[in-house]
Amino acid sequence: MDKNISNLIEISRFYGKNKEYVIAGGGNTSFKTRDKLWVKASGFRLSDITEKGFVSLDRNILKKISKKIYCNDLQKREDEIRNDLAASKTDTSSPLRPSVEAMLHHIITNNFVVHTHSTVVNALMCSRFAKKYSNKLFGNKVLYIPYTNPGYLLYKKIEKKLKIFEEKHNVQPNIILIQNHGVFVSANTISEIKNIYEYLISRIREKISGKTDHIEYDISSEHLNLVLQSVNMIKGYRESAFKIMHNSLVEHFMKSKETFKQIADPFTPDIIVYCKSKYLYIDDEQTGADTISSRIQAFKEKVGYLPKIILIREIGCIGIESSTEKAGYIQDTFFDQMKISYYSDNFGGPHFLNKDDIKFIENWEAEHYRQNIFQDSNSNTYGDAMH
Numbered sequence: 001m002d003k004n005i006s007n008l009i010e011i012s013r014f015y016g017k018n019k020e021y022v023i024a025g026g027g028n029t030s031f032k033t034r035d036k037l038w039v040k041a042s043g044f045r046l047s048d049i050t051e052k053g054f055v056s057l058d059r060n061i062l063k064k065i066s067k068k069i070y071c072n073d074l075q076k077r078e079d080e081i082r083n084d085l086a087a088s089k090t091d092t093s094s095p096l097r098p099s100v101e102a103m104l105h106h107i108i109t110n111n112f113v114v115h116t117h118s119t120v121v122n123a124l125m126c127s128r129f130a131k132k133y134s135n136k137l138f139g140n141k142v143l144y145i146p147y148t149n150p151g152y153l154l155y156k157k158i159e160k161k162l163k164i165f166e167e168k169h170n171v172q173p174n175i176i177l178i179q180n181h182g183v184f185v186s187a188n189t190i191s192e193i194k195n196i197y198e199y200l201i202s203r204i205r206e207k208i209s210g211k212t213d214h215i216e217y218d219i220s221s222e223h224l225n226l227v228l229q230s231v232n233m234i235k236g237y238r239e240s241a242f243k244i245m246h247n248s249l250v251e252h253f254m255k256s257k258e259t260f261k262q263i264a265d266p267f268t269p270d271i272i273v274y275c276k277s278k279y280l281y282i283d284d285e286q287t288g289a290d291t292i293s294s295r296i297q298a299f300k301e302k303v304g305y306l307p308k309i310i311l312i313r314e315i316g317c318i319g320i321e322s323s324t325e326k327a328g329y330i331q332d333t334f335f336d337q338m339k340i341s342y343y344s345d346n347f348g349g350p351h352f353l354n355k356d357d358i359k360f361i362e363n364w365e366a367e368h369y370r371q372n373i374f375q376d377s378n379s380n381t382y383g384d385a386m387h
């Protein structure tokens, strides 16, 4: 195997295995030469990726995509770009799908690119003073991008801002921070990538005060049975699996309606894709199976779907999905949401996605991504949200 590709696999797994950087199918990586780009294909996880998980694209065709003017209609535009990206594959018979983020990897000039939704980075990126602190901590070392809907619009926004940055500083930044989303780190070697990430994370961590660890609590069989009983009473949950987690951080946010507000809305597109945008909080004094199931039903009537995340005071945070593995993924994602919220207090407090941005992801995801997430249930992969 080409040394560069084995390096790409190594760096992908390194971050892919660490939940502080990548959860489930989040994040993506690439390596490029002058003419070719190897980028993670949709539907693969970084944690156990092999050469087969990367799709190679002809950069001369990507250059044309970058110059082309696309239709303003969202649906049509996404279809056109998908087709153009498919046509850029060096092996057009390959079934692999490059995501639209491949264009972001293409316009970054460094050879290796590692995009993650790092928890610590997002503690800053999902805070009220994201921009101010990015400036203060990193100055011209980073390019800060205000939240933009993922897909073509985000790619175009970054392309434009990169150009302005390059004109001003004669060089591209190694770090691109995206509000309510994550970070793109690029360099010409994988050891440089690691150094840059270390620098980035340690600078932000220096500003995070207070406890950053948590204590795990045991789940009693009584509570487990109560949840099982309640879930079984709901018709729509019959084929589902659930997982409960209970620890000091969960407890912190379950204290009251006020504390729950700090995690009640999604921070990033990934949260919406995995956990949806509304979560049920039950704080009744007496919680029997009847109370819990009726609260779930009421939630469904109000919001339009059954909750995937339920927080029940004194019991814990429950993730419900179609398999235990997927329930674990959504629980990891929501736990990340809690950590982001907790740490963001050091940067002015949490900053959620706004209503329009949430709506965009809900619609967009329904059209393009949900299928991808659920059709993979027989394979090892669990969708890949934005990627």
Ligand SMILES: [Zn+2]
Pocket (backbone or CB within 6 Å): 027, 115, 116, 117, 181, 182, 386, 387
């Ligand atoms: Zn992303």
